[in-house]
Amino acid sequence: MITFAALAVLLPFLAAVAGLLGSRWPRRARDEQGDRRADRRAAWIAVVPTAISAALAGWLAYADWAGLGRDGESLTAAAAGPGGAGGIDGVTGTLTVVDTGSIPISLGLLVDGLAATIGVLVTMVALAVQIYSVGYLHGDRRYPSYSAFISLFTSAMLLVVYAADLLVLYVGWEVMGLCSYLLIGHWWEDRDNSRAAVKAFLVTRLGDVGFLFGIFVLGAAADSFKIADVLAAVPEMSSGTLIAATMLLLAGVAGKSAQVPLHTWLPDAMAGPTPISALIHAATMVAAGIFIVARLYPAFLAAGPTLDVLAVLAALGMLGAALAALAQDDLKRVLAYSTISQLAYMAAALAAGSDSAAIFHLVTHGAFKALLFLCAGAVIHAVGSNLMSTMGGLRRELPVTFVTMTIGFAALMGLPPASGFFSKDEVLVAVEGAISQGTLTDAAALLLYGSALVTVAVTGAYSTRAWLRTFFGMRPVVALPEPAPGTAHVIETQEAPATMKWPIVILAVPALLLGFVRVADVHVGTAGLSVALALLGAGTVYAVWRSAPLSDPARMLGPLRLPCERAFFIDSVYRLVFVVPVLVLARLVIRTDDRVVDGAVRGSGRMTLGLSGVVRLVQNGNAQLYVTGLLAGVLLISVGAVMFG
Amino acid sequence: MNWLPIVLLGVPLAGAAALIVPSRLDGVARGRLLRVHGLAVSGITFALSVVLAVAFDYGDAARMQFETDMAWIPGLDLRFHLGVDGISLPLVVLTALLTFLCFVYLGWGDAGGPGQLLRPAPGGDRPRALVFTLLVLEVGMIGTFLALDLLLFFVFFEVVLIPMYFVISIWGGRARRAAAIKFILYTLLGSVVLLLGLLLIWAQTGTLDVTALARAHGTGMSRSVQIVAFVAVGIGLAVKTPMWPLHTWLPDAHTEAPTVGSVLLAGVLLKMGTYGFARIAIPVLPDGAAAVAPWLGAFAVVGIIYGALACLAQRDLKRMIAYSSIGHMGFVLLGFATLTPVGVNAALFGNIAHGLITGLLFFIAGAIKERYGTADMPALGGGMLARLPHLGSLLTFTCIASLGLPGLAGFWGEMLALLGAYEPAPGLSRPLFLAFMAVGGIGAVLTAAYFLVMLSRVTHGRPVETVHAPALAGSGPAEEATPSEYGAPLPAGTSGARSIGAGIDTVNSVDTVNSVDAGSSGAGATGSGGGATGPADESDSGGKDGRSRLRAVGSGDGFRDVMRHELAAWTPLIGLILLFGLWPKALLLVTDPVVRTLVGAP
Structure with a gap:
């Protein structure tokens, strides 16, 4: 079983090496035909190992679920202690x-179980993105290195997921x-x-430096970097140690998962190709922070103040990012801020004491946010611009994208029956529960709950705005500027090629249906409240948009609009301060x-030179100087003789 | 007595001695013979070092192996005592490897390739002198790592200085004289203090045998004597390492030295200082080390931050890498300062990793300087990934290794040094070292910052032609001739720059550059072939580099991507960086047993 996990990690790594070194080998022709051949070979090198890894991850999840390999695994593998x-x-x-x-x-x-679940998510999204990229980067000269880097990323993420040692995880x-x-x-x-x-x-x-120090604290306290040993040692650790360790770890979590106050990089990261945003900056890497908290959850549960801090950060982050998403014009930046906001929901669930809700939301979010990004990529591919002000009325030209993206937005807003509805419901129930019980202080829990509810409404609003501005209304007639080299896609407002379409369609299935695995857990009251709030936000935006379909519904923010658009000027402040x-x-x-x-x-x-200059005087052959010195000496001696004699 | 260490020293020495014999061959044939000679001698030495590594008994790495102990100057009780253990073995192999790679770099290139100092040139590059110098340098470097007698160590330590002085002052850049003089005076001054410290140890204990002294663990010396001796020895070694604030010789020496000089300087010479800490200062003077360690740690972390900040504001690529060495050596010194096994392991790992990574960085920086005619970052002008994709990629790889990415060699040294600082040896102030750890962590972020900013400036963006006006070139192209920082396209050069960005086809770019230049700055710049920075404008300054560049570009390959001889010299380094990064055990396995005995831990 461990062999399979190792293979799942190693295969994409080898694919990355092969893709980087072998795509053009042995012919180094740099003409158009050579490029095409290299691209084709790179695509195979990238897709096949990822597919095998996905199959292995799926098998691992099955084996874990069925309880295989628990007794007497071959080689050095041994079952860890009973899950106490x-x-x-x-x-x-x-x-x-x-x-x-x-x-x-x-x-x-x-x-x-945790690793197996996330492993499936990672490999599935990676596979979808690899296939999608074949179409999206068609004709890009650097496709071979691009796909190799995705393979390397897949390998690294799987290493994080399956690592048994904190330092291996850190690698x-x-x-x-x-x-x-x-x-x-x-x-x-x-x-x-x-x-x-x-x-x-x-x-x-x-953030990672803090993370590393957190690992040191835990490792030194447990005298081992193995995750199992560390968790086993948690009950013996002093609360000071635990608080210090988890706070330091939290720095890394905030950095990787783009949480306040280290969130500023994520919206800018949308400068990368859209499939990358789907894979790294929506579904997997940014979720790694949440994963690591869940991985070391006993340590966090024993450190109450850390959970309070996490709750406050999550509360600030989810609402702030949602408001920022409401004012963006760049479709990808809307999704980026929405990712920050949704990750804050997961953090909220963790702070409230429910890691299962957090991981559930992580998985559904991974599916529907990857879907949203891939759809956005299809839209951008068709329009040739990221800006929603250049879009509109695309539902006729891009019917498939329209349907799938609608599913994605429904899941994001938390509308039934999409997957996001179920997971967000669990998160909200967990946060609600934290008010009356659990480790959170009352103030933090109340702040978190209020913020979560308001954010549900704002999420409804920004999703609706993006949906309406992209697919409804009229497309404004603007002379398109010449696309920047590298981003140049042929402007053809028609459905994307098959390699892009099929990953979208396939991802839409889990985005729609994944929630039903936990259908029995729905809490009617909370669910009704959240749907009502989401519809309220959506309805407000719709009303504003309806009155003037060509202008941006963000105008309803009034004087708040500029701060929201600039994400409350945090970037400028950081620039000035750091x-x-x-x-x-x-x-x-x-x-x-x-x-x-x-x-x-x-x-x-220079001093040495000066000194040597002085010393040089005694031997420069100047008789006058010698005689002067001699006389001065005689004078000194005679004066001395007179005075002391 | 064992023959292997003696042969290791004897082969390069004999190789150097053979060069003294006058030869009557003509220039071309002699050049070929010289290249083969250098390659063969350094190759045999490297092969011997590999034999050493293979024959080494890894089960007992803490024991001194291949020992040779002969009377040398009986009156003074000096002994010719050589030997290898887990600390010195990696360094011996690294030295032999880097020297060999330097000769590969010098010897395998086509005429006209960059960095070919062994080619006969008008005015004379003194190829024979260069081979001689490098071989003598190798004797000194390997000897330093093999010596087990305090005075023998000192002799080899000094032997290294003279050839390096000549490498810098003869084959260096424009300001080579001043840099070489600063280098030799600074390090000689350090050596005097070192010698005083060593003599003090001798006077107190009556022996010069390092192994015996290490076994004694400082018995026979009072605490105050140990402190004085540690400070003296430490200052001598710190100059070489270099430790802040004794570092100012390093940037000048690195910037002016030729590529092979920089590589050996960074890859091996700096290691001699840190090796001295592991071999002499810490095991022989444990009480002194314990007393001085907080100061050592403080200077180390100041060096980390200081080096990183200096790098951030640096304009010259080679100078930046030189300052980055100060930061990295800060991590190595921090590891020593913790006086824990993990810290010393970290220092030794960081030593090797730095030798590999920074050696490669200087190779690449040298290749860039040879191609562009300058290492001034604004003048390089960005877009290297478009102009020279392979060179740009290698630069990216090496910088990422150098900033300490896990999975590459640079990480483990830094990480373990910080781990050592988290739990320093008993007797040291823990809060103080926690502060050191935090500062070191910030230093790691700053390290990433300056490397990434540099990569962003140099490799990213569009390649924009920076054409130096000949009138300004003599006074230094760095300040004036940067019409287009940060990729703002020149009005006249726009089309040319675009087409180069689109295609890496050399012929194509030569044509466009020529057509642009012919209109603006005349035939002088056009003669540069592919090199828009223009060698012709440098030749009037009569500088060393001007001449070599003329040769490099004159044959029409000024902007060729990574060449065969460069690849041959760099690939082993890349492989080792990956190996030690992915499998740190390969190195820790060798050093850990020795370190435990030296530090006196179980």
């Missing part, structure tokens, strides 16, 4: 243990960040894309290095 309070009920296998001099690192994998965690950087900057000719990529990497890395001082400091250091540190060295050199 702290332990993990799953299968682990260790390849080798690396002695570091203190706490050893064990290279090992772990498959349990995957950072490699994901690298892939995100490389793929956001795929069209690096444009300076904005490059800047967005750098920003995404740096902001997440800032970026500018660092740059000033850097220039100061350069000057100091030249003037003070090196200046001291040069100064000592």
